[in-house]
Amino acid sequence: MTLHLLRHGAVATLLIDNPARRNAMGRAMWAALPGLVAQAVADPDIAVIALTGQGAHFCGGADIAEFEESYATAEAASASNTLIHEAVQALADCPKPVLACIRGACVGGGVAMALACDLRLAAEDARFAVTPVRLGLIYSQADTQRLMRAVGAGRAKEMLFAARMVEAAEAARIGLVERLFPVEDFAAASEAYLASLAASSxxxxxxxxxxxxxxxxxxxxxxxxxxxxxxxxxxxxxxxxxxxxxxxxxxxxxxxx
Missing domain, CATH: 1.10.12 (Lyase 2-enoyl-coa Hydratase; Chain  A, domain 2)
Incomplete structure (x- = not known):
């Protein structure tokens, strides 16, 4: 399993642990995510949930190495898309606050997961790209709607059309992230922010x-x-x-x- 639920006091961390592939999400990881969210929700000791990646990157999106099998037929594609939708929706539907803590690359499905969280905390080395058009694809309705809510329709279309990399400073300016911290302070600053929320009612x-x-x-x-x-x-x-x-x-x- 390369997706873990860790507990530290009142904060639970959903750790994407696939650093060799920039924390790309495979099918087994998408399938596991709703259950891990449910565990954190059911634990009365947990107040706040963090979603983050192991190492230098947040998430490189869905694992392209699995695409040939995952999208071999219309039926397989539908099943794969449902799996991803249910995972992202589990984050959005979680009754407890969920915060994305983002360093490095946050691409494609990684952006979709981050947008499903309540807040996005980013380090100054974070960079974002929504890249489905490069594969002849588009974002789902739910993912597109969340992107539009965050940055507005015009900027959402620009990100979706151009599939370009948005650096952290721009992401903060356009509303894609709520808080931005220096790289060297990110671990301590994000931990302190999560702890402050966990201490609330x-x-x-x-x-x-x-x-x-x-x-x-x-x-x-x-x-x-x-x-x-x-x-x-x-x-x-x-x-x-x-x-x-x-x-x-x-x-x-x-x-x-």
Whole structure:
């Protein structure tokens, strides 16, 4: 297995471990991803999930070495595409925050996975390319939609048409990544960022994710379920602890899971 679920305190890491191929994702890795996400979701000790690659690169996309077999027939192609879609969707549907921690190459399916995460933290050596047109292909509807949401329709088309490499500084400028860190500080900075989120109220983090997803999906103004979600937070133990900590000028010690 070249995809691992690691646990460090309240942070789980999904590690793509195929550095000899720039962490390209093979079929067995795509197939394993939803189950590993489910394990992290089911673990009450885990607050936040990080997706990252072993070594110098995040992910070089789907493993082209498998393409001849994976796309030999229409049936095989459909099965392979479903496998990849389910893996990427597992990241998008995860109720806990998922952050992509990106160094080096993030290409094709790697970009699709990063876009399915809630936030993207990148080192200054990160570089991004969406390259299906070079193979006579296009991004799926879900992947295209996520790219458009991140960078806008015009920039999405430019990235998809040109399949060019977008360096980290440009990626930050156009909204493809949310935070950019120097290469030498990236490990420590991303770890600290994840730890800060993990120390927050876990019900509140999950509620924020639900709220944003519902609004993005077109929830009407003053939606009753979102109002109920908002109101529910005032009745939780974390609100009492957060208020007490604020008044006492001390860090909050949230306990709700």
């Amino acid at each position: 876990r019900p509140a983090l999950r509620a924020v994710k639900r709220m944003v997803a519902a609004i993005e999906a077109g929830a009407p103004p003053a939606a009753s379920e979102l109002h109920a979600l908002f109101e529910a937070q005032f009745h939780g133990a974390d609100f009492a602890e957060g208020t007490a900590a604020f008044l006492a000028k001390r860090p909050a010690r949230f306990t709700a899971r």
